[in-house]
Amino acid sequence: MTTIYDVARVAEVSASTVSRVLNGHSSVDPDLAARVRQAMLDLDYRPNAVARSLRRQRTSLWAVIISDIGNPFFTSLVRGIEDVAQEAGFSVVLCNGDEDPDKETRYVTAALAERMAGVIISPSGPALINRLTEAGMPVVAIDRQPHGVAVDTVLVDNVHGAETATAHLVDGGYRRIACITGPRRISTAVQRLRGYQQALRAAGRSVPEDMVRYADFREDGGYRAMASLLGAAEPPDAVFVTNNLMTVGAIKCLVDRGVAVPARCGVVGFDDIPWAHLVRPSLSTVAQPTYDLGRAAASLLTERIANPAKAASTVTLRTTLRVRESSVRPPGEPGGQPTAERGGLPARAR
Amino acid sequence: MTTIYDVARVAEVSASTVSRVLNGHSSVDPDLAARVRQAMLDLDYRPNAVARSLRRQRTSLWAVIISDIGNPFFTSLVRGIEDVAQEAGFSVVLCNGDEDPDKETRYVTAALAERMAGVIISPSGPALINRLTEAGMPVVAIDRQPHGVAVDTVLVDNVHGAETATAHLVDGGYRRIACITGPRRISTAVQRLRGYQQALRAAGRSVPEDMVRYADFREDGGYRAMASLLGAAEPPDAVFVTNNLMTVGAIKCLVDRGVAVPARCGVVGFDDIPWAHLVRPSLSTVAQPTYDLGRAAASLLTERIANPAKAASTVTLRTTLRVRESSVRPPGEPGGQPTAERGGLPARAR
């Protein structure tokens, strides 16, 4: 393996000079610099980042620990992170936590052991975040609000997004609107449920507690929750589902049972899915600005690394309701009105 | 930062003993070991993997450089890699090459500089593979066969899979079968096209050269290629698309133009897509054993690391044709036979 000493010998300078050329911090004589560069080429020299990291006591790697690489939500998020990281001179390594606490723990341990420069994590709980911050690791939480820890966080307006989606179903004339949400311990599940409840109350409806199901944010869970709702004494005529994978499961269940969407049951999901436009009926969703979420998280991490003492902050980004087919009854279908004041044509008439 | 020397001092032993306890290679007195472990806990000691790597001249990190994190093909592939890696004591970091040569180059450089233990890469060309192997890095190529380099490789039977898919369309009575394939420089695109051609010849058909389009393996490219095919003097009544994203694009184009699938145009894609069952019509695909591909690649890498001198080998896994709706005409539809004996109605009439 060629080292800076090999380069130094060939270029007839000292190792320090080679190092200076390599890093460009202090200035060196142009002639010497040229000789050094030539020697590097001749020897096919490759800097050893491990040695550099050991000496400098820091690396230029970020760990991005996401909960499910299979969830398209994370795809463009990662792209947003990468773009900012690159501008700031960091490389991003992705770690697939896979919603598995052991795996997550292993990756956190690795990030700590490898002395990575920072961590962006979509946390399943506060424990790992604490381990990281206590070890002095710069951390940004993304997507989920860890409970009771002061950490930079990037979120979307979950409550508001859920309100909008639910209000849209109300306006569409659906009367018995269910909600399939995620685990109680995950902030997004709680907040999206709250938005659903607030929207119903705001419309003067009562919240039908028997129309709420807690599932696991996975496709299967969404399927089972939907089946359970359909088995109720008084089944729903619409459902708001709080993440993309569960929405897929719910739709599948409806298709399997022959329940027509959106005529007999309207559906709105949180999180877009790719090819939402190809699914029949195409899915109405609350879309998140995933790329910008990634950029925001990366920016926070950059600042945190530059200034470890600064106070933790939370950035909240806005969602967008994308109305497609699954939540809009075709004209002429029977359906009620949002509130009792209005008679006449239903709002969705067309 | 606490080091083994701090631990050694508290445990009243030498640093070597701490190191031995840490690594478990040689044996130490149980009493001393217990004291060391206690001291580690007391001090909240965290081993420094950077220093260890420098000393040992190797790390326990694998870089997995994939061409598109957004392509679901890679999701379970990565899971297969991770599972094997963990058994072998390695951690996997994912690098999103994003079909961008610059990005790929940066990640290869980083893997080299960080002295990672090995690299699994889905290569866009032979150049980067060469850089890696020349630097002595253990490498496994996945999904694509790099041209003219001796490197461990994991592939699927692209030719055979494409033959099966095309033969299925032939058997279904489609008469004018088109093919949308990927860039000529990518082996999978070439091989899948070849399978298509061979299947047609085997069925006694001529290969309609004007029914072949080269696109870019992306959704947009598939859309445009399909549009181009539909604009032909004599449009196709079926199409075989050589990857999942382009299949989505092609279907979208057909939907937009009101071409009924599978009645007026049958579709089979290579690569499964998630939620293929939700798309209407559901997509017939040539499914790859993605998880096993990952496992196979990881096994090859483990062997290569253990024995750098061994000859390079190629593992080929089998694909499975999954027939769903998009390639099967409903009963009662007119449709021809695989060979020309029957005249009568054109296949696409309806």
Add this chain to the structure above:
DNA sequence: CTGTTAGCGCTTTCAT
């Protein structure tokens, strides 16, 4: 079984 010692390759004072 345990301790002493010498680096792994690099950066960074500190002199010059």
Add this chain to the structure above:
DNA sequence: ATGAAAGCGCTAACAG
């Protein structure tokens, strides 16, 4: 502007 020298934290001979 350049070089000499120390040391980041750890492991692996080697000697005892």
